[in-house]
Amino acid sequence: MPFEVPKEKQIRLIINTEAKCEADDQYAIVHAVLSPRLQIKGIIGAHFGTRSATAMEDSYYEINHVLDLMGMLGKFDVLHGAPCKLPDPNTPIPSEGSNLIIREALKEDPLPLFVTFQGPLTDLASAYLQEPGIAERLTAIWIGGGTYPEGNPEFNLSNDIDAARVVFNSPIRLWQVPKNVYDMVRVELAELAVKVYPHGKVGKYLYEYLISHNMKNGHRLEWPKGEIWILGDSPAVSLLLNDQPFDYDWIEAPEIASDMSYIPRPGNRKIRVYRSVDSRFILEDFYAKLTLFALTEK
Template structure:
């Protein structure tokens, strides 16, 4: 791990598991790099998640992409990579055990004073499975999820649509949950020109982050509404920046809804509240990412 020009007090550090559908599109890679370059985090592992029907081997694709990222960053020997469930839960009572769910259980049940957070950049399948396998983990971690439609009605949303049953398991559980719905994660807008200046010049990692996004942008260029051509949303990045500063005045405690098959929210079932964000600071999120990429590149040049 690189040396930063500052230190983080041990008492401020947290344990972190990153659950990511890393090969789904092009923004997970930015959140993965951001998490790995954040000295406040003690990374307990990265889990490859499925992403529905976009690929018949989606979980394996995500697992391979995480390994590729670690190789580029020369961190293969420092962080463990685990396979999550291959598909969505069949219902709200049946777990799909995996290396990923076992990692969550194992880390949650450790006798460690550092708080444990698990961030989900795709579906909640592995969190739901871990809870169904071992309900005692509920009070021993906090889940942060990038997903779900706009409150109060709810709406179509990709991560939610890939496992509605898992979302209902987690929403109805006692697991502390921070939700970043799509109207909020969409606030992290960037232009390709901005990424060309702020990301691409920073070594092999910066070049890869930029190029894989540009390639995906061209690959999906014939889609009518998304992508838009010259901009992107780094929608997974709030899962990292909210663990640096939790934006204490920018969320509401809301009743956890039950999510219907059409992804609309129905209230009056859960009897518990979750933290739902209404805003995330894009400047803070992006500038912290850009600074860490630059520091990482400088460190690599000094140690080449």
């Protein structure tokens, strides 16, 4: 970037991403890597349920592929997360990812630590169950959960309900971006063709992979309304740059039922739940950074 961020204004970041599940995690990874405020301490490959028998490994290799396209392979630690959901709310699944979260949280460092979750909360719940002392030493941002107040089925939550229960009932500082909010980051194919595709190797890949992810035998599948997609993981990055202090509520963390509905828990600890995110800010910041980065390839 043609600018620097003073060290005292930087933050430490661990990214937890189900990078091979769909086609939006990659946009958030690139956005984070290109944001000078963020000191990335590691990127963890996360599982994404039963869509793949090797989901976590798939994510791990996709993270490395994106970094390779950017010429940054080896610049950041890429680690394996848990291969599946928790067996129950009391049993962690230790992994390279959960151990990184513990290690970084327990460091004596004046810069705050954030951990973003673009999928299930398995690795955060595991880290907390392994070492409860991390709870007040990090802030977690989770892209997941249904719409408030009732809740509803949502993919990231469905892949580890027990992990979400662990985190909601812990003292961990949590910023939640539920489904109705992350769905606000809508993009058009024409927009991506103009503002992403022409900009470097990684821009070309981001666009073409999103297209191919939704193609089978030459026919498009699952495109909402035919020409748009949701970059729902990108608020995990933008809220680290601007936390939109007037766009969230502090609510008592609910209990999560097996059908993913929310059950009020009066007196429970409070979490930050976003009502909206600024999609213009998110997308324009990403497009500008991608364009500037592509200039370094020429």
